[in-house]
Amino acid sequence: MADDASRKRKVRGRKIRSDRSQKAGRRAKKELARKASNAGKKNGDSPLTDPADVTPDPFVETDAVTALRGRITGWLEADQPVHLIGPTGCGKTALALSAAAKRGRPVVWLNGDEAVDTAALVGDHAGGERYKEDDRFVSGVSKQTEIIRERWVDNPLSVAVREGATLVYNEFSRSDPAAHNVLLSVFEEGVLERPGKRGENRSIDVHPEFRAILTSNDVEYAGVHEQQDALLDRFVGVHVDYYDGETEREIVRSHVDLPEEAIEVVVETMRTLRDDLEIVVGTRAAITAAKGLTIFDSGENGTLDDELLTEVFVDVLAPKIAGQGPDDVRQLQTQIAESI
The missing domain is CATH 1.10.8 (Helicase, Ruva Protein; domain 3)
Structure with a gap:
């Protein structure tokens, strides 16, 4: 009887150690998934901003400003991306932020320049994360499995499309037109393709509340790229000149x-x-x-x-x-x- 009890205790002890090991592995997997899903949101790095926090301060409300902003918000209600074009220093950025804040949706800010490419818009792999599972289910046998999972971090366009935010793309025409090819399917088909990401989550369905406001200087300014007609045809262009x-x-x-x-x-x-x-x-x-x-x-x-x-x-x-x-x-x- 004593031997049987001892044997049962030993078997039970191995099973407890095995259960604990499996639980630890499951916790590690959950933690890994949590980190991956929160990528880009840690340490205040989330590109999503409360609309109240982007309202320009000070911002002047005259009849001319209110009327121009009303045109922008009207086109946004009609589900049209708005391209603000005008000379430098005329207030395009403040107007875009004010119009975005008026929607009451989260705002995502993106500043264009020569360094912006497709990955800067949609996201990229940001290294890998690894953990080990220690399997001792069989007595006297220790099996360690190392699992490595690549971590994908979404960038501003992906976040805005997924969350239904208002994307404010400042200095849009300073970015390389090749980077903007991903916008074609966003505005035409309602789908964002993320090159470089593998698996079934390679594409994102565009949230019905997603909107975009883009600002550009006039074409004669230095550093301004001529964008592809196929994309410009999908924008509404609002010219912003100096105010009265x-x-x-x-x-x-x-x-x-x-x-x-x-x-x-x-x-x-x-x-x-x-x-x-x-x-x-x-x-x-x-x-x-x-x-x-x-x-x-x-x-x-x-x-x-x-x-x-x-x-x-x-x-x-x-x-x-x-x-x-x-x-x-x-x-x-x-x-x-x-x-x-």
């Missing part, structure tokens, strides 16, 4: 604490230079000039003399002709002084 004088004054006023008279002079000077100079003079230039004037003596009651205004605008606009030589800077100074 009232809106530009409101924008500068929202960024800088200057007397009303000084803000009006800065904006009107900027608008005059925009017409007179061959370089781009955007609303951002007026904001920068106004910030500079807050640390200079602007005279009584916010009045500005022409010499000070000339010096400030030369400093603000000189980087646009950097490297062209001192003669060009002097010519710029002369042109600004004459315009003022």
Whole structure:
């Protein structure tokens, strides 16, 4: 009897060790799956952003701005991707973010440049994860199995498509057109193919709430790529130009604490230079000039003399002709002084 009891205890002990080993293996598998499913979401790296957190601050709401944003959100409601095109410094990015926030859906941000390729859009393998299973079910035999699983990390486009977010693709035309081939099936067939990913999850069905807003500078700007017609045909193009004088004054006023008279002079000077100079003079230039004037003596009651205004605008606009030589800077100074 004692021998039978001892044998039963030993068998039971081996079974307990085996059960524990199997449970440990199952826990390891679950942990591995959890890590894989949360890839890209750890340490605050998730590209998903709450719409309240992307609303530009400050953001000016004039009739002109509200009407333009209404066109964008209207096309989004019609399930059309919107391509905002216009000169640099005219407020395309702020407008895109405001329109995205208005939808109330999560927002995914993507900034275009030469380094963006297909993997940067849809995702890629990010190394492998491994664990070992120790099988001692048979007495006196230890079997170790090493399991290696590649970890796939989704990038902004995949996340936005899957979660029904609003993708804000800034500087879209600065990316290589070849990277955008994956967008064709997204907008035409409602499916995102992820090259490089294997198995049944290679493609993602586009969430019905997915929308896209893209921004690009006009084609004459340096570093801008001409995108394929097959893709551009699927966009709605909204041209964004510089705002009217009232809106530009409101924008500068929202960024800088200057007397009303000084803000009006800065904006009107900027608008005059925009017409007179061959370089781009955007609303951002007026904001920068106004910030500079807050640390200079602007005279009584916010009045500005022409010499000070000339010096400030030369400093603000000189980087646009950097490297062209001192003669060009002097010519710029002369042109600004004459315009003022």
